[in-house]
Amino acid sequence: xxxxxxxxxxxxxxxxxxxxxxxxxVHRCTTRRRLEHGVCNDRVxxxxxxxxxxxxxxxxxxxxxxxxxxxxxxxxxxxxxxSQVVVVIAPAPEPNWSLxxxxxxxxxxxxxxxxxxxxxxxxxxxxxxxxxxxTEYRDLGYDVIHASVPHDRGMDTLRAAxxxxxxxxxxxxxxxxxxxxxxxxxxLEIRIGALSEMGGEGGRHTTTNAxxxxxxxxxxxxxxxxxxxxTPGPASREALVQGFVELRERAGECRFQDCSHTVExxxxxxxxVKAGHISPRRYESYRNLLPG
Numbered sequence: 001x002x003x004x005x006x007x008x009x010x011x012x013x014x015x016x017x018x019x020x021x022x023x024x025x026v027h028r029c030t031t032r033r034r035l036e037h038g039v040c041n042d043r044v045x046x047x048x049x050x051x052x053x054x055x056x057x058x059x060x061x062x063x064x065x066x067x068x069x070x071x072x073x074x075x076x077x078x079x080x081x082x083s084q085v086v087v088v089i090a091p092a093p094e095p096n097w098s099l100x101x102x103x104x105x106x107x108x109x110x111x112x113x114x115x116x117x118x119x120x121x122x123x124x125x126x127x128x129x130x131x132x133x134x135t136e137y138r139d140l141g142y143d144v145i146h147a148s149v150p151h152d153r154g155m156d157t158l159r160a161a162x163x164x165x166x167x168x169x170x171x172x173x174x175x176x177x178x179x180x181x182x183x184x185x186x187x188l189e190i191r192i193g194a195l196s197e198m199g200g201e202g203g204r205h206t207t208t209n210a211x212x213x214x215x216x217x218x219x220x221x222x223x224x225x226x227x228x229x230x231t232p233g234p235a236s237r238e239a240l241v242q243g244f245v246e247l248r249e250r251a252g253e254c255r256f257q258d259c260s261h262t263v264e265x266x267x268x269x270x271x272x273v274k275a276g277h278i279s280p281r282r283y284e285s286y287r288n289l290l291p292g
Contacts, residue, residue: 002047004057008081009042011211013199017056019046020212028198029054039065040079040210040222041166064110066168068226069233078230079210079222083165084113086158090120090175097133099231101285103170104142105243106232115143115161117169119176122148136279140245149179159184163218170230177228184221185213237290244286246278262287 007019010026017038019029029046031038032055038044043060062080069075087103089095100116107114116137118130130146138144143161147154161167162184169177182188191213210224237260241247247261247269255266264270272278 002049004045004047007044007046008212009038009040009044011040011195011209012038013209016199017044018195018198019044019054019056026198027054029056031056032058035059037077039077041082041212041220042080064112066110066227066230067233068230073233075233078227079168081166082110082112082168082222083219084115084161084167085110086115086117086161086167086169088117088119088169088171088175088177088180090118091123092120093172093174095131095133096172097281098285098288099172100133100137101244101282102232102289104137105235105240105289108243108245108248109235109239115145117145117147117158117171117180119147119149119180121146121153122151133279133281136282147180149176149183155183159215159217162215162221166212166220166222168222168227168230170228173229181221181223181228184215184217185223188213188223234291235289240286240289244282246272246282247286250278260290262290 005021007021010018010020015030017029017031018026020026030053035056036059038056038059042062044056045058045060046054046056049055064080064082065077066079066082067075067077085107087100089100104114116134118134134144145154145157145161147158149155169180171177195211210222210227212220212222214220235243241251241261250268250272251261253268254264256264259267261267261269269278273280273283
């Protein structure tokens with residue numbers, strides 16, 4: 001009987017995938033017919049057939065899944081089994097705090113650990129205060145890291161945060177995600193070239209492929225422009241409540257089980273906002289994200 005082996009998907013090449021085994025060796029595999037497409041960091045079982053070809057035979061259950069929504073509204077799976085998602089913001093472009101809240105709500109629902117990275121802190125005028133929402137996030141239990149790549153500020157803290165598990169960086173365009181990735185993966189172009197050679201006839205690797213890269217500090221980073229610019233899709237009211245940790249903690253105390261937390265009497269969330277226990281800004285983000 002052919003021995004089945006464990007592995008995880010490093011990246012895709014069309015109908016083929018590169019799979020890393022438990023010893024760190026990477027193998028080019030085809031996927032058994034009628035099996036759903038594996039995505040980056042999927043845990044899989046694979047074996048070599050009678051002809052010596054590597055074949056993925058099973059995709060193991062995922063702990064979570066990162067999906068993006070294309071312009072037509074279709075969901076596309078990007079990566080699986082993430083430990084944490086780092087939301088990158090900067091003084092310029094000015095942070096879109098509603099988008100940050102949308103990211104965090106999606107991360108909570110995956111579920112995964114959310115981290116806020118305030119990048120380009122060197123652009124802040126001397127003596128100016130940090131944006132107040134950063135304190136709100138810290139009070140909610142999110143790690144908030146301040147960083148500057150040119151000044152090597154906060155980079156050791158970031159590396160420590162990424163040193164275990166599998167992470168991705170996401171955020172608005174212009175916040176410095178590319179510079180952060182180059183600092184974390186200085187040999188990225190070499191790695192991309194090596195993966196492209198491994199793809200062989202299966203297809204050419206490009207920077208649009210979501211790809212798993214081990215980090216020198218430990219842990220691994222999944223990266224591609226599609227991952228960095230990932231924007232969460234719309235969510236139902238129930239899903240949004242689960243994504244806002246401070247609402248989730250109080251929703252069960254409302255008078256009505258199907259409370260929307262907007263107008264109902266006896267709403268524990270509204271009372272918490274009035275009492276100053278929930279940030280009015282965060283509450284407005286929740287209301288603005290509610291489906292029409």
